[in-house]
Amino acid sequence: xxxxxxxxxxxxxxxxxxxxxxxxxxxxxxxxxxxxxxxxxxxxxxxxxxxxxxxxxxxxxxxxxxxxxxxxxxxxxxxxxxxxxxxxxxxxxxxxxxxxxxxxxxxxxxxxxxxxxxxxxxxxxxxxxxxxxxxxxxxxxxxxxxxxxxxxxxxxxxxxxxxxxxxxxxxxxxxxxxxxxxxxxxxxxxxxxxxxxxxxxxxxxxxxxxxxxxxxxxxxxxxxxxxxxxxxxxxxxxxxxxxxxxxxxxxxxxxxxxxxxxxxxxxxxxxxxxxxxxxxxxxxxxxxxxxxxxxxxxxxxxxxxxxxxxxxxxxxxxxxxxxxxxxxxxxxxxxxxxxxxxxxxxxxxxxxxxxxxxxxxxxxxxxxxxxxxxxxxxxxxxxxxxxxxxxxxxxxxxxxxxxxxxxxxxxxxxxxxxxxxxxxxxxxxxxxxxxxxxxxxxxxxxxxxxxxxxxxxxxxxxxxxxxxxxxxxxxxxxxxxxxxxxxxxxxxxxxxxxxxxxxxxxxxxxxxxxxxxxxxxxxxxxxxxxxxxxxxxxxxxxxxxxxxxxxxxxxxxxxxxxxxxxxxxxxxxxxxxxxxxxxxxxxxxxxxxxxxxxxxxxxxxxxxxxxxxxxxxxxxxxxxxxxxxxxxx
Amino acid sequence: xxxxxxxxxxxxxxxxxxxxxxxxxxxxxxxxxxxxxxxxxxxxxxxxxxxxxxxxxxxxxxxxxxxxxxxxxxxxxxxxxxxxxxxxxxxxxxxxxxxxxxxxxxxxxxxxxxxxxxxxxxxxxxxxxxxxxxxxxxxxxxxxxxxxxxxxxxxxxxxxxxxxxxxxxxxxxxxxxxxxxxxxxxxxxxxxxxxxxxxxxxxxxxxxxxxxxxxxxxxxxxxxxxxxxxxxxxxxxxxxxxxxxxxxxxxxxxxxxxxxxxxxxxxxxxxxxxxxxxxxxxxxxxxxxxxxxxxxxxxxxxxxxxxxxxxxxxxxxxxxxxxxxxxxxxxxxxxxxxxxxxxxxxxxxxxxxxxxxxxxxxxxx
Numbered sequence: 001x002x003x004x005x006x007x008x009x010x011x012x013x014x015x016x017x018x019x020x021x022x023x024x025x026x027x028x029x030x031x032x033x034x035x036x037x038x039x040x041x042x043x044x045x046x047x048x049x050x051x052x053x054x055x056x057x058x059x060x061x062x063x064x065x066x067x068x069x070x071x072x073x074x075x076x077x078x079x080x081x082x083x084x085x086x087x088x089x090x091x092x093x094x095x096x097x098x099x100x101x102x103x104x105x106x107x108x109x110x111x112x113x114x115x116x117x118x119x120x121x122x123x124x125x126x127x128x129x130x131x132x133x134x135x136x137x138x139x140x141x142x143x144x145x146x147x148x149x150x151x152x153x154x155x156x157x158x159x160x161x162x163x164x165x166x167x168x169x170x171x172x173x174x175x176x177x178x179x180x181x182x183x184x185x186x187x188x189x190x191x192x193x194x195x196x197x198x199x200x201x202x203x204x205x206x207x208x209x210x211x212x213x214x215x216x217x218x219x220x221x222x223x224x225x226x227x228x229x230x231x232x233x234x235x236x237x238x239x240x241x242x243x244x245x246x247x248x249x250x251x252x253x254x255x256x257x258x259x260x261x262x263x264x265x266x267x268x269x270x271x272x273x274x275x276x277x278x279x280x281x282x283x284x285x286x287x288x289x290x291x292x293x294x295x296x297x298x299x300x301x302x303x304x305x306x307x308x309x310x311x312x313x314x315x316x317x318x319x320x321x322x323x324x325x326x327x328x329x330x331x332x333x334x335x336x337x338x339x340x341x342x343x344x345x346x347x348x349x350x351x352x353x354x355x356x357x358x359x360x361x362x363x364x365x366x367x368x369x370x371x372x373x374x375x376x377x378x379x380x381x382x383x384x385x386x387x388x389x390x391x392x393x394x395x396x397x398x399x400x401x402x403x404x405x406x407x408x409x410x411x412x413x414x415x416x417x418x419x420x421x422x423x424x425x426x427x428x429x430x431x432x433x434x435x436x437x438x439x440x441x442x443x444x445x446x447x448x449x450x451x452x453x454x455x456x457x458x459x460x461x462x463x464x465x466x467x468x469x470x471x472x473x474x475x476x477x478x479x480x481x482x483x484x485x486x487x488x489x490x491x492x493x494x495x496x497x498x499x500x501x502x503x504x505x506x507x508x509x510x511x512x513x514x515x516x517x518x519x520x521x522x523x524x525x526x527x528x529x530x531x532x533x534x535x536x537x538x539x540x541x542x543x544x545x546x547x548x549x550x551x552x553x554x555x556x557x558x559x560x561x562x563x564x565x566x567x568x569x570x571x572x573x574x575x576x577x578x579x580x581x582x583x584x585x586x587x588x589x590x591x592x593x594x595x596x597x598x599x600x601x602x603x604x605x606x607x608x609x610x611x612x613x614x615x616x617x618x619x620x621x622x623x624x625x626x627x628x629x630x631x632x633x
Numbered sequence: 634x635x636x637x638x639x640x641x642x643x644x645x646x647x648x649x650x651x652x653x654x655x656x657x658x659x660x661x662x663x664x665x666x667x668x669x670x671x672x673x674x675x676x677x678x679x680x681x682x683x684x685x686x687x688x689x690x691x692x693x694x695x696x697x698x699x700x701x702x703x704x705x706x707x708x709x710x711x712x713x714x715x716x717x718x719x720x721x722x723x724x725x726x727x728x729x730x731x732x733x734x735x736x737x738x739x740x741x742x743x744x745x746x747x748x749x750x751x752x753x754x755x756x757x758x759x760x761x762x763x764x765x766x767x768x769x770x771x772x773x774x775x776x777x778x779x780x781x782x783x784x785x786x787x788x789x790x791x792x793x794x795x796x797x798x799x800x801x802x803x804x805x806x807x808x809x810x811x812x813x814x815x816x817x818x819x820x821x822x823x824x825x826x827x828x829x830x831x832x833x834x835x836x837x838x839x840x841x842x843x844x845x846x847x848x849x850x851x852x853x854x855x856x857x858x859x860x861x862x863x864x865x866x867x868x869x870x871x872x873x874x875x876x877x878x879x880x881x882x883x884x885x886x887x888x889x890x891x892x893x894x895x896x897x898x899x900x901x902x903x904x905x906x907x908x909x910x911x912x913x914x915x916x917x918x919x920x921x922x923x924x925x926x927x928x929x930x931x932x933x934x935x936x937x938x939x940x941x942x943x944x945x946x947x948x949x950x951x952x953x954x955x956x957x958x959x960x961x962x963x964x965x966x967x968x969x970x971x972x973x974x975x976x977x978x979x980x981x982x983x984x985x986x987x988x989x990x991x992x993x994x995x996x997x998x
Binding site for chain 2: 202
């Protein structure tokens with residue numbers, strides 16, 4: 001009985017299981033049917049739709065160029081900015097006949113021969129399938145005209161872009177520099193530094209000035225946008241978006257107004273001015289005259305304008321403040337005097353008698369003082385005040401070139417100052433080694449005599465001289481000069497300070513320093529070579545004039561400005577700091593072919609100091625002011 | 634023994650029809666991997682090695698007598714649970730999920746083991762209590778299922794936990810769980826959907842949302858679905874031809890050697906190819922059902938039925954996911970997708986089917 005039940009149960013169980021199995025098979029068949037329906041729908045009904053999608057399917061990774069960082073002066077005045085404008089761009093790989101496209105476009109918007117030339121250059125330089133700009137800064141009318149006809153130009157589109165603009169134009173050209181199109185050389189350098197990825201989509205890179213030296217801060221981080229594009233290359237849908245990070249903002253130590261005043265004070269003179277806060281190395285004004293308008297360089301300057309700039313006798317493209325090398329002339333004398341005191345070659349009280357000419361022992365060669373008949377009895381103080389050449393001929397000779405070299409190089413002569421600009425030249429502080437290497441000649445005593453008054457082989461840049469003056473003004477404590485005060489991060493509110501610690505302390509004996517500094521104050525007072533510089537100033541100015549010879553005088557020949565071609569006239573130097581007791585500004589001014597430092601360079605310095613210390617804006621220059629002073633050097 | 638006898642002994646426990654179906658699918662795998670890997674031999678060769686290893690394991694399992702198989706149920710299940718707890722405690726996190734356990738010598742994913750372990754354990758449990766089955770037994774079996782599921786879902790691994798749930802449910806279903814309870818469960822599942830929804834991770838919700846509107850997240854998961862659907866749809870009736878799939882070869886298709894390999898196949902072979910592929914799968918599933926219907930014991934019936942249904946489910950879920958009717962849950966296309974673990978798990982299952990089929994006579998006598 002029991003067995004029977006079990007058997008029956010077993011049968012029933014099998015039956016039940018078979019039933020469940022049939023249900024399972026039915027379930028699988030349903031799944032199968034679902035798939036078949038889906039396939040039929042996708043592959044038969046919607047086939048052509050998906051086929052089009054597949055054909056036009058392109059996911060484009062579009063770089064989003066970050067906004068370039070701004071450049072502001074110390075008070076927030078904008079020196080380099082971005083503004084948005086519209087460009088007309090052609091996609092290279094969507095047009096077969098570029099020439100025809102451009103010609104047809106020119107019936108709608110104005111395309112100048114200049115634009116065409118630039119475009120051809122772009123085409124030759126372009127790397128991948130980038131779109132190229134054919135026209136910049138479209139007017140509203142041009143945009144409207146093109147938009148109406150856009151269907152005719154599948155490869156052309158209007159794009160909103162940011163343009164760089166330098167509102168101060170040539171006044172800050174040598175300081176700010178400019179950006180320009182990334183060329184092959186830039187590109188390979190970027191690739192070498194593994195930066196090419198971050199420059200995808202970037203068209204511009206800093207070429208000169210701060211735009212170049214702070215490129216890594218200014219550029220920012222490129223964002224990425226993945227978009228689905230249709231067969232026409234137009235973005236249909238955004239798939240992902242990594243926003244770009246704007247470049248950092250540079251806050252300069254430059255005072256734009258001061259810069260402007262300094263620039264204007266030159267009048268028609270060519271030259272350079274560098275003003276530094278001696279207490280921290282901040283560069284307050286950085287002028288190289290003449291400048292040039294950097295704005296046309298951004299999108300590639302046309303050949304004609306380039307030639308004009310490049311071949312101009314005024315050499316506007318040359319950064320005189322940074323790269324111009326001139327004999328320091330008498331501006332070297334305060335430093336030479338300090339060297340003499342340092343090596344105890346002369347005591348402050350020691351006097352010499354100046355007959356107006358100097359002879360090396362056993363030589364008949366004349367080394368003339370600038371003042372015919374000489375200065376009479378001269379000690380160190382007077383020698384600086386009156387810029388007595390004979391005193392320094394003797395001092396240099398007694399000190400010897402090795403000592404001169406050692407001491408002056410501590411003030412930064414013959415070395416780059418390390419200012420945050422590229423392309424600085426190092427001037428020339430001659431030495432025995434140098435002459436042997438350069439000319440395979442030994443050093444002659446006569447060489448030392450010329451070096452004593454900043455002539456001969458000596459060369460300095462205005463930058464160097466300003467740095468040395470600032471170091472002197474700050475009692476021998478040197479700060480590395482820098483144009484950028486802070487870098488303001490665009491990611492967070494953190495500011496990065498540039499160089500705030502002193503470079504080194506020359507440890508000069510305060511007594512020696514005091515003598516030289518007092519003598520420099522005397523330079524701008526009655527009896528000095530730059531009286532005019534401090535006339536009516538409510539503060540004391542310490543300064544030194546200088547003259548850099550453009551053409552060497554032959555023995556016995558007398559220099560006479562009137563008989564010399566204007567461009568061969570001497571360059572005028574003036575170095576100064578003020579207030580003399582507690583210096584806040586130190587500067588070096590060079591006026592090319594300006595003649596005498598006290599007459600042309602010193603008034604420029606005065607205007608700069610007046611504005612910086614007193615906030616006094618100078619009146620426009622008069623002829624009288626340019627020629628006013630008659631002091632000699 | 635002659636060579637012939639040796640051969641016969643060698644294949645004595647191999648179900649040749651099942652092997653034929655599997656073999657065809659494996660050949661298809663190699664063929665399509667070559668295309669999916671942009672005409673490179675790297676993946677196909679590596680897959681070939683996976684296949685050989687898995688086939689050897691299948692042969693071994695097929696030759697195991699059934700009582701051995703039954704004896705492994707409890708140890709495999711316990712080991713699997715221990716490892717799952719280990720993963721929960723010490724597992725390595727990768728892509729936001731804790732699925733892997735680093736054993737020093739190798740990294741394993743214990744949830745794979747449970748794909749076999751769970752139905753095996755449940756079938757074994759039902760076999761033990763065959764004579765006195767009450768609702769309580771179903772309840773305990775369901776607990777055996779839910780414990781690993783909970784651990785796997787926590788990792789989180791939605792795809793695997795759902796598939797194991799399915800395989801366990803198939804065991805319950807085939808074991809005769811009453812329709813009323815099934816209906817109740819169904820209603821309960823519907824009712825608990827909102828609760829489940831609130832417990833899900835964001836990305837899991839995302840995947841489900843996306844099913845209704847893939848363009849919502851066109852770069853993330855939506856990108857997969859959009860590109861795969863385009864691939865399938867653009868394949869048309871006869872496909873673009875072998876190695877000519879633009880979606881595949883222009884890199885639009887993501888994960889095209891693994892989860893999305895069906896899109897590659899479908900793009901290049903079209904609807905006709907799909908029909909052939911479904912026919913191959915159907916053949917294997919059909920053979921599985923035949924074996925199930927022959928099966929002589931409660932355990933073997935449940936086991937073979939569950940293996941067969943689970944296999945069909947895998948194929949359906951993957952193809953459904955690639956062609957855009959199911960959410961993207963990370964399930965490979967069985968026997969075709971690149972990957973050693975899933976290959977091994979599947980062929981172990983087929984080894985069991987073969988063992989069930991070829992040892993039944995011995996059991997009967």
